[in-house]
Amino acid sequence: MTDDISFEKAFERLDTILQTMNDAKVSLDDSLKLFEEANFLIKTCNEKLVNAEQKIEKLMKDRNNQLEIENNKPKTENFTYSKDKILED
Numbered sequence: 001m002t003d004d005i006s007f008e009k010a011f012e013r014l015d016t017i018l019q020t021m022n023d024a025k026v027s028l029d030d031s032l033k034l035f036e037e038a039n040f041l042i043k044t045c046n047e048k049l050v051n052a053e054q055k056i057e058k059l060m061k062d063r064n065n066q067l068e069i070e071n072n073k074p075k076t077e078n079f080t081y082s083k084d085k086i087l088e089d
Contacts (some may be wrong), residue, residue, distance in 0.1 A: 007048045010041045017041075 005013075017038045021031060060074050061067050068075035 010044050014041050
């Protein structure tokens with residue numbers, strides 16, 4: 001496995017490992033190998049989520065370079081998508 005695996009692929013592989021360990025008769029050695037792989041994938045997914053969260057926080061900073069906090073969380077706004085609005089801009 002490499003560090004450049006996508007979050008989605010890593011998560012998909014984790015699901016496969018879980019199914020294999022739950023459904024199949026897996027030897028102890030194979031179980032340990034699968035567990036090690038799963039541990040690596042969990043760390044990889046966590047790192048990718050933390051990086052994504054940091055990028056989102058950076059994008060949410062206001063013009064004074066301050067993150068707006070509301071209820072101990074970054075302030076968010078509802079996203080509304082309108083083709084008409086995009087065409088007007």
